[in-house]
Structure formats: structure tokens, C-alpha cells
Amino acid sequence: MGTGMKQPAVYMLASKRNGTLYIGVTSNLVARVWQHREHLVEGFTRRYGVTMLVWYEQHAVMEEAIRREKQLKKWNRAWKLELIRTFNPHWRDLWDDING
Numbered sequence: 001m002g003t004g005m006k007q008p009a010v011y012m013l014a015s016k017r018n019g020t021l022y023i024g025v026t027s028n029l030v031a032r033v034w035q036h037r038e039h040l041v042e043g044f045t046r047r048y049g050v051t052m053l054v055w056y057e058q059h060a061v062m063e064e065a066i067r068r069e070k071q072l073k074k075w076n077r078a079w080k081l082e083l084i085r086t087f088n089p090h091w092r093d094l095w096d097d098i099n100g
Contacts, residue, residue: 008065010072011056012084015049017091021080022050025069029056030098037095053094055084 009029013022013036022045026032035041037051045051059065072080088094 008059008062009056010065010069012054013050014052014054020048020050023072025065054091055087
């Protein structure tokens with residue numbers, strides 16, 4: 001994917017398998033996930049140690065990504081867990097996949 005590449009994305013971070021979840025949206029997935037991993041983002045993810053990238057979805061335009069983020073935030077936890085299981089059955093940290 002490459003660090004310089006900007007593309008709208010929705011992503012889910014987890015503290016551990018079946019742990020605390022966080023849903024976010026960004027125009028640069030690598031940079032944003034790095035910020036979470038380094039605890040540079042104030043608030044929820046830093047407080048609860050939510051740094052493991054377990055799911056992401058890229059979009060052509062930011063409006064689509066924002067719409068999808070809002071949709072996912074309304075989902076119940078079981079649906080979110082199923083989405084992760086389908087995309088990433090072993091709950092691997094996908095950081096190395098996107099950071100190449």
C-alpha cells in the first residue's frame with residue numbers, strides 16, 4: 001500500500017482478540033494506524049490500549065468512507081465481530097500488511 005499513498009479508508013482497531021473495538025476513518029491508513037500504535041492519538045484508543053489493526057476497507061472517495069464509518073458505528077458488537085472474523089479469521093494485526 002505504501003506510506004505516501006492517500007486513500008480514504010474505514011478501519012477497526014482492537015485491544016486484543018474479541019477485545020475493545022474502535023472504528024475510525026482516515027485518508028491515510030498507514031499514517032493513522034501508526035499514530036494509534038505510537039499512542040499519539042489522545043483519548044479512547046490510548047486510554048484502552050486499542051492499537052491492533054484487525055479490519056479495514058478502502059473507498060474511492062472520503063464521503064463513502066465517512067458514510068460507512070457512521071453505518072458501522074451503529075452496528076451491534078456481534079455484527080462487528082462477524083465482519084472482523086470474515087475478513088481476518090485469526091485476528092492477525094494487519095499492520096505489516098499495510099505497512100509493507
